[in-house]
Structures are given as C-alpha cells and as structure tokens.
Amino acid sequence: MERVIVNDVAPRDGLQNEPAAVSSADRVRLVNALVHAGLPAVEVASFVSPTAVPNMAGADELVAGLDLDRARFSALVPNRKGYERARAAGMRGVAVVLAATETMNVRNINMSLGRAVQVCTEVLQQARHDGLATRAYVSTAFECPFEGVVADSEVERLAAAMFAAGAEEVVVADTIGAGNPKRAKELFGRLVAAFGPSPLAAHLHDTRALALANAWQALECGIRNFDASAGGLGGCPFAPGAAGNLATEDLVSLLQQAGFHTGVDLAALLSVVEHIGTLVGRPVGGRSLPWLQRRNGTQNRCGG
Numbered sequence: 445m446e447r448v449i450v451n452d453v454a455p456r457d458g459l460q461n462e463p464a465a466v467s468s469a470d471r472v473r474l475v476n477a478l479v480h481a482g483l484p485a486v487e488v489a490s491f492v493s494p495t496a497v498p499n500m501a502g503a504d505e506l507v508a509g510l511d512l513d514r515a516r517f518s519a520l521v522p523n524r525k526g527y528e529r530a531r532a533a534g535m536r537g538v539a540v541v542l543a544a545t546e547t548m549n550v551r552n553i554n555m556s557l558g559r560a561v562q563v564c565t566e567v568l569q570q571a572r573h574d575g576l577a578t579r580a581y582v583s584t585a586f587e588c589p590f591e592g593v594v595a596d597s598e599v600e601r602l603a604a605a606m607f608a609a610g611a612e613e614v615v616v617a618d619t620i621g622a623g624n625p626k627r628a629k630e631l632f633g634r635l636v637a638a639f640g641p642s643p644l645a646a647h648l649h650d651t652r653a654l655a656l657a658n659a660w661q662a663l664e665c666g667i668r669n670f671d672a673s674a675g676g677l678g679g680c681p682f683a684p685g686a687a688g689n690l691a692t693e694d695l696v697s698l699l700q701q702a703g704f705h706t707g708v709d710l711a712a713l714l715s716v717v718e719h720i721g722t723l724v725g726r727p728v729g730g731r732s733l734p735w736l737q738r739r740n741g742t743q744n745r746c747g748g
C-alpha cells in the first residue's frame with residue numbers, strides 16, 4: 445500500500461485564530477492525542493510575536509512538555525528571533541512562512557516580499573547548518589486576499605528560491621481556500637514537473653468546500669505529503685475570509701477509501717476531534733464526521 449504522510453496543523457493553524465485561548469498544557473495533550481491517533485507529523489506551535497498572535501504565546505513551554513522522539517514535530521518561525529526561540533526550545537524541525545504576494549507578506553509578517561525571501565533564506569540556511577528539518581510555506585499560492593489571483597509562475601519562482609535556500613519541503617498553501625480542482629491540477633502539475641513530487645506538500649483550506657477535491661488533484665499529480673487540521677479548525681488571522689483547513693478526518697477518510705496507508709486510526713481521531721470541540725467551546729468536525737460517527741457507533745457530544 446502506498447503511504448501518504450499527513451501533518452496535522454490543528455495545534456498551530458487550528459488554534460491560532462480561535463477566540464478562546466488554549467493553555468500550553470491542553471495543547472500538549474492535544475499534540476499527544478494526535479500522535480496517539482497515528483498522525484506521523486504535527487505542527488505544534490509557532491514562535492511568533494505574542495502581540496501578533498496571542499494564542500501562540502507559550503510555545504516554548506509547550507515544546508518542553510513534548511516527547512520529541514514520538515513523531516515528526518515542526519514549528520512555524522517567521523524570522524530569526526522565532527528560529528532562535530524554536531531551536532532553544534529543542535525543536536528539530538521548523539517551517540518558514542513566505543506569502544506569494546507583496547501585500548500578504550506585509551500584513552502577515554511586516555516584511556516586503558523581497559525582505560521575506562531574504563529572511564526565510566537566512567533562517568533556512570541556519571536551520572540546515574544546525575541540522576534541523578526544514579519546511580517552507582509558500583502561502584496564498586492560489587489567491588491573495590489583497591492582490592487577487594497569483595500566477596503559477598510566481599509560486600514556482602518562490603518555491604525554487606526556498607529549495608535553493610535549503611528547504612527540504614515546500615508547502616504549497618491555499619491559505620484562503622480559493623483554489624479549485626482545475627487550477628489545483630495546473631499548479632501542482634507544474635510544480636511536480638519542476639521539482640518532482642517528493643519535496644512538495646499541499647496545505648489546503650475548505651472555504652469554498654473544494655479542499656478535498658483539490659487534495660485529490662494534488663494526489664493525482666503525485667503529491668504524498670499533506671497538511672490537514674483535525675476538526676477542520678483553522679485560518680490565518682491576517683488573511684480575511686480564510687476559513688478552516690481541510691479536516692484531517694476528511695482527508696484520512698478519502699485516503700483510506702482510495703487505498704493509501706496513513707497510519708491514522710480514524711476512531712481515535714474522532715475522539716480527538718470531539719475533544720477539540722470542548723477545548724474551543726464549539727462543535728468542530730469535517731464533512732465526514734456524521735458518517736464516521738455512525739460507523740463508529742459514537743455520539744457527537746459537541747452536537748456537530
């Protein structure tokens with residue numbers, strides 16, 4: 445059976461935008477529960493300014509509570525300071541964040557596109573020098589909430605810059621969920637032709653109910669690394685209109701039905717999704733949730 449790696453980003457992309465702050469101890473329990481459910485990789489936190497994203501404060505404390513041997517953990521770092529904090533906390537993997545347009549970089553990390561490329565390059569080079577695993581997001585890869593449609597050639601140019609700087613993986617992120625299957629086929633097809641499928645990952649949001657369809661196109665193009673968020677939680681605070689991520693349970697359900705191996709136990713994942721509902725104080729869950737609950741004979745305590 446062919447393997448697909450699912451990286452759960454609920455503890456970072458999922459919680460960063462929630463009205464309710466979740467304690468570091470609860471975030472540690474969430475990460476552990478995801479690993480227990482079989483997720484091989486988890487983006488656990490971001491080392492960003494606590495003024496910019498209050499929910500991600502305490503990332504250092506969170507990492508101190510993790511058993512770093514249990515899974516492939518990564519953390520988002522927007523600049524040198526974030527990288528130094530992540531490394532000091534003991535992280536073995538980091539993800540830099542580059543948006544595909546000028547305005548989105550300014551809104552998200554207060555840098556021009558050129559400056560963001562430079563900072564990401566320096567951080568990636570340092571991380572490689574220090575022996576950390578490296579990912580680079582190219583976010584708003586389909587469409588920017590401020591500048592509109594992004595050209596595929598620009599995404600390819602930025603991905604090439606991140607690979608040249610030492611990124612082991614480039615994560616093509618549809619931050620506001622504006623992609624559709626036709627464009628997904630074109631963009632992922634182009635990037636796979638340029639870089640091969642193995643160093644690419646897809647990070648999709650479900651704003652227009654097309655995340656799963658786009659994921660299928662990425663799969664058909666050969667991509668075998670996906671970000672997803674348990675319960676479909678997520679969204680960038682600096683990208684207006686961004687809705688939740690592709691729900692991990694929806695993606696895993698698709699992958700299992702299509703004959704891929706993920707290592708994820710959907711029954712255990714369902715318990716995590718229900719637990720996330722209690723953490724954020726509202727029902728959460730992907731489109732497949734009611735079906736999965738019926739299949740497992742469980743009742744959704746969150747009413748979703």
Ligand code: COA
Pocket residue numbers: 460490491492493494496497520522523525526527529541552553554680681682
């Ligand atoms: N972690 C913690 N604090 C940080 C930091 C980091 N990675 N980077 C900067 N800071 C602090 C500085 O020390 C400084 O603190 P001080 O005022 O007490 O001296 C303050 O933040 C401003 O520093 P500066 O370098 O001027 O940052 P900025 O105001 O230009 O903001 C970012 C830049 C990148 C720090 C900020 O925009 C950010 O954290 N963005 C994150 C966006 C995000 O997470 N988006 C969602 C995920 S894609």
Ligand code: ZN
Pocket residue numbers: 457617619647649678679680689
């Ligand atoms: Zn996202």
